[in-house]
Amino acid sequence: MDQREGVARADTAGLVSRTVRLPDASLSGLLRTLGKPNAVWTAPGEPTVTGYGAAAQVTADGPARFATVRERAGAVFESVDRPADAPVVARPRFLGGFAFHDGHSATAHWAGFPTATFVLPHVQVVTTPEATWLTVNAYGERASVERVEETIASVRERFDPEEHAAGPPPGVVSTARTTGRAEWRRQVEAATARIRAGDLEKVVLAQALDVTLDAPFSLPDALERLGETYPDCFRFAFRPTDGATFFGASPERLVTRDGRELRTGALAATVGRGETPDDDQQLEADLRSSAKYRHEHEVVAERIREQLQGVASNVATGERSVRKLATVQHLFTPITGETDEHVLSLAEALHPTPAVGGLPPDAALDVIRETETFDRGWYAAPVGWFDGAGDGTFAVALRSALARGEHVRPFAGAGIVADSDPDAEWAEVQLKYRPILDVFERTGDATPDAGGGDR
Numbered sequence: 001m002d003q004r005e006g007v008a009r010a011d012t013a014g015l016v017s018r019t020v021r022l023p024d025a026s027l028s029g030l031l032r033t034l035g036k037p038n039a040v041w042t043a044p045g046e047p048t049v050t051g052y053g054a055a056a057q058v059t060a061d062g063p064a065r066f067a068t069v070r071e072r073a074g075a076v077f078e079s080v081d082r083p084a085d086a087p088v089v090a091r092p093r094f095l096g097g098f099a100f101h102d103g104h105s106a107t108a109h110w111a112g113f114p115t116a117t118f119v120l121p122h123v124q125v126v127t128t129p130e131a132t133w134l135t136v137n138a139y140g141e142r143a144s145v146e147r148v149e150e151t152i153a154s155v156r157e158r159f160d161p162e163e164h165a166a167g168p169p170p171g172v173v174s175t176a177r178t179t180g181r182a183e184w185r186r187q188v189e190a191a192t193a194r195i196r197a198g199d200l201e202k203v204v205l206a207q208a209l210d211v212t213l214d215a216p217f218s219l220p221d222a223l224e225r226l227g228e229t230y231p232d233c234f235r236f237a238f239r240p241t242d243g244a245t246f247f248g249a250s251p252e253r254l255v256t257r258d259g260r261e262l263r264t265g266a267l268a269a270t271v272g273r274g275e276t277p278d279d280d281q282q283l284e285a286d287l288r289s290s291a292k293y294r295h296e297h298e299v300v301a302e303r304i305r306e307q308l309q310g311v312a313s314n315v316a317t318g319e320r321s322v323r324k325l326a327t328v329q330h331l332f333t334p335i336t337g338e339t340d341e342h343v344l345s346l347a348e349a350l351h352p353t354p355a356v357g358g359l360p361p362d363a364a365l366d367v368i369r370e371t372e373t374f375d376r377g378w379y380a381a382p383v384g385w386f387d388g389a390g391d392g393t394f395a396v397a398l399r400s401a402l403a404r405g406e407h408v409r410p411f412a413g414a415g416i417v418a419d420s421d422p423d424a425e426w427a428e429v430q431l432k433y434r435p436i437l438d439v440f441e442r443t444g445d446a447t448p449d450a451g452g453g454d455r
């Protein structure tokens with residue numbers, strides 16, 4: 001370290017950030033050596049970021065929450081002491097997320113999850129296929145290069161990642177539903193009646209399960225299993241306080257901003273996977289050709305293009321394809337553009353897309369609030385990261401669950417349009433629970449059944 005630099009800047013209030021290289025480590029090794037992270041982010045084509053402790057945390061409420069987070073985080077990035085040759089990939093990043101509704105007031109399940117909260121980790125580890133980097137961040141009057149260097153030394157000393165295979169699934173003791181089958185049928189029928197009456201085009205209705213495990217939730221094991229089955233999904237975990245972890249493996253990018261480049265897309269309309277390649281092809285053919293699925297998908301793509309007006313230029317729509325996941329397949333249309341906006345402003349413009357809200361947006365949000373009997377919390381809302389330049393990625397927090405000790409609450413929903421059939425939508429929701437349930441169930445555990453009774 002340059003001693004003069006340390007002395008000259010030690011008394012400057014601001015962000016001090018230093019990066020060193022660590023021995024290479026897998027995510028599971030990392031999570032087992034550095035203790036409980038408060039943020040984990042793994043995304044296709046991006047480095048994996050894990051964060052421990054907070055150099056700074058910004059929290060916000062209400063309709064202005066996106067702007068408030070941007071302003072408060074902007075203040076933290078205002079004066080940054082970080083060597084010019086430090087690796088860009090290991091730069092300081094805020095990680096966190098938002099609640100689905102701006103009027104979120106955490107019910108007991110979501111205790112500890114504000115309407116918006118982001119952490120700039122004190123200890124931030126970034127892994128790429130080439131290297132593992134440790135960044136230590138400190139912010140405020142007491143931040144100094146000396147203290148940052150001390151933390152780096154102590155993390156290096158403790159850092160001893162060992163490979164561990166995930167343990168066996170903990171097993172599921174019991175499962176209860178927030179929404180029984182008869183109630184779901186009433187909900188979907190009420191929504192389709194409203195759609196036919198003309199004041200609503202589409203609404204995404206969701207439900208949750210209350211799952212009790214046979215052993216406490218293990219984040220390293222859960223992320224390892226999700227990584228095996230969903231390597232191309234956004235795998236995330238957030239633990240804003242000690243109490244609960246919100247985690248998942250979402251297929252849906254809300255938005256990425258990388259310099260001037262903006263990437264988003266429409267992911268909507270769902271069928272299952274076939275038992276045989278022929279069945280699977282048939283399902284894919286139905287997905288591509290059915291008027292219901294195409295409508296459900298097209299309203300999302302069209303609305304996203306509208307939502308981008310004013311925040312992006314040269315908006316272009318790519319070719320529609322079918323995104324195949326372990327238990328479901330979706331229609332997907334990539335959408336790109338150019339932008340000068342902060343990724344938080346883009347997330348604000350896009351959330352909620354009709355893939356998780358509906359159309360018209362306000363009417364759909366009212367129907368969701370009036371209909372759903374559980375608290376969405378952070379489910380189906382933006383989770384991700386941003387940096388000091390306003391670059392970042394947000395995923396839509398789907399195929400997700402809230403875990404607290406032995407209790408796990410997975411969430412799943414389905415887009416309801418005029419000709420939705422309650423039973424088919426019910427079956428679709430059950431398939432969307434699978435990514436989470438498969439992490440925990442042992443063969444032989446009673447599974448909540450896709451076709452059956454009321455509970």
Ligand SMILES: C=C(O[C@@H]1C=C(C(=O)O)C=C[C@H]1O)C(=O)O
Pocket residue numbers: 204206252267268269270330355356380398399411412413414415416432
């Ligand atoms: C709402 C969920 O998924 C969303 C709804 C979809 C649909 O209605 O077809 C498909 C993908 C997602 O945009 C969920 O996974 O809970």
